[in-house]
Amino acid sequence: MKRTIKYYLAGLAIAALVLPGCKKFLDVNENPNATEKAGEAQILPAVQASAAYVTGQYYQVFGGMWAQYWTQAQTSNQYKTIDSYASTASDFNTMWSLMYAGGLSDTDSLISKRFIKKTENYAAIGYAMRAYIFQLLTDAFGDIPLKEALKGDKNLSPKYDTQKEVYDSIFVWLDRSISLSDPDSDFTPGSDDLxxxxxxxxxxxxxxxxxxxxxxxxxxxxxxxxxxxxxAMYTAGAEFLSTDAKVSYSTAGGNQNPLYAEMVGLSRVQNIRASSTAVNQFKANADPRLTKFYTLVGGIVESTRQGSFDTTNTERPLSRPSPLLGGDARTDVSASAPVKLISEAESYFLQAEAAARSWGTGNAQALYEAGIRASFAAYGLTPANANTYIAGAGKWPGGTVAAQVKAIITQKYFAMCGNQSFEAWSEYRRTGFPDFLVDSYASVLPAGVKPARFLYPQTEQTRNANYPGNKKIDEKVWWDK
Structure with missing residues (x-):
């Protein structure tokens, strides 16, 4: 379905989130925007813009580096600590507070309206967005405040809940979202739903x-x-996404792709370059998406070893993330790249894995191939391009469930290059695939050890009396086995 998003609403919502300044976001239980007094038509786009801003900027950069799609440029400095796995607690302050004090706090206002007939669909979307944002938080940080969070001045030191408890709540919220959703209602959001x-x-x-x-x-x-x-989902006849769930942007100031906007704010310094880890695999597979995900240098995609930013004082010409991903600081087209919360390709790959494990119905091979086709189509490639790839490097493996899951996750990794980077890194942590990631050349961790989580923010250490203690960057979250 074609969706024409009202760009100015996204711009206003994002501006409300990012313009007031960092100091207002230091307390995870304080809502700096006071949107609880606004109407649902103003609150909803603020929630969605907040989620997209964090997903498309902070999570995209960490995921892009740690999934090894991107690496730090050799003549700049912005992401050296990320690329070398040397991040500190303060690096995570803003993203944490944006999600708690911004997006999650505002979902309270939507959910509180669930008993009002005209706003039940807003509440349904509020529950879905709450589940989405809490999953972002817990997948990154592990145990997090949930039951005692979002209470404002009533509790400035919320206790941490286990990741299992957070997931329990995510499933409850999604069930509530589904039960409250009424497609036949006369009262539904419109263009305020970004x-x-x-x-x-x-x-x-x-x-x-x-x-x-x-x-x-x-x-x-x-x-x-x-x-x-x-x-149980399949028994109940669940239907899944067949289009991208995304927030769209434009080249207009104040409504630009958040990664690109960050680069503009840094005087268009190009910190991100192509990593050979991903690029070499795309080349080996003769994958035409390579030139959709990266810019050309002298007619080809030029990459460098992950974390090799200190190996020379002079940067040789290297490819940048494509404007289609919002990652090219030098091209204004990057401003209009969407942020994908869930992609059509991901939806098919999830269904393929469910079928391969015999947990869901459907044909695993057909769903796997649908995921590849959706990825190709999303970046302007033809069905013939997809067919050629599926007959070659993307051929369904058959055989064991383990072989099928490996193929599904590996192809999901390629599809998510630079557009769902955090999700690709999370799937790597869950499954160990793809199996070709390397140690960053600049890694401060022991050989063979890679990042497994985000660090709790410094603001939690200094302000929350129930802070559970420091975690190491290689300490695995609950579901990462």
Whole structure:
């Protein structure tokens, strides 16, 4: 379905989030925007813009580096600590507070309206967005405040809940979202819904797809629960996304792709370059998406070893992330790159894995190939391009479930290059695929050890009396087995 998003609403929502200044975001329980006094038509786009801003900027950069799509440029400095796995707690302050004090706090206002007939669909979207943002938080940080969070001045030191408890809540919220969604209602959002434009059938599919993602995340830590949950979804006739769930942007100031906007704010310094880890695999597969995901240098994609930024004082010409990903600081087209919360390709790959594990119905091979086709189509490649790839490097492996899961996750990795980087890194942590990631040349960790989590922010250490203690960057979260 074609969606025409009202760009100015996204711009206003993002401006409300990012313009007041960092100091107002230091307290995770304080809502600096006071949107609880605004109407649902103002609150909803603020929630969605907040989620997209964090996903498309902070999470995209960490995921892009740690999934090894991108590496730090040799003559600049912005992301050296990320690329060398030497991040500090203060690096995570803003993203944490944007999600708690911005997006999550505002979902309270939407959810509180669930008993009012005219706003039930807003509440349904509020529950879906709350589940989405809390999954971002817990997948990155592990145990986080949940039950005692978002209480404002009533509790400035919320206790931390286990990641399992957070996931329990995610499933509850998604079920509430689905039950409240009423596609036949006369009262639905419109252009104030930046992601779905008030299409409640879309939001039911969004909730089902996010629930499938969440259950699949438990595959290695609690397979019986994952299987039971997914099987129940299929028994109930769940439908999943067949289009991207995304926030669109434009070249207009104040409504630009958040990664590009960050680069503009840094005087267009190009910190991100192509990593040979991903590029060499695209080249080996003769994958035409290579030139959709990276810019050309002298007619080819030029990359460098992950973390090799200190090996020379003079940077040789290297490819940049494509403007289609919002990652080219020198090209204004980057401003209009969308932020994908859940992609059509991801939806098919999730369904393919469910079928391969016999947890869901459907043909695993057909769904796997649908995921590849969706990725090709999203970046302007033809069905013939996809068919050629599927007949070659993307051929379905058949054989064992393990071989099928490896192929599904590996192809998901390629599809998510630079557009769902954090999700690709999370799937790597869950499954160990793709199996070709290397140690960063600049790594401060022991050989063979890679990042496994974000660090708790410094603001939590200094302000929350229930702070659970420091975590190491290589300390795994609950579901990462």
């Amino acid at each position: 992601i779905g434009e008030g299409d409640m059938e879309f939001w039911i599919q969004f909730a089902n797809t996010l629930k499938l993602r969440a259950y699949m995340r438990l595959s290695e830590v609690d397979a019986p629960r994952a299987q039971a949950g997914i099987s």
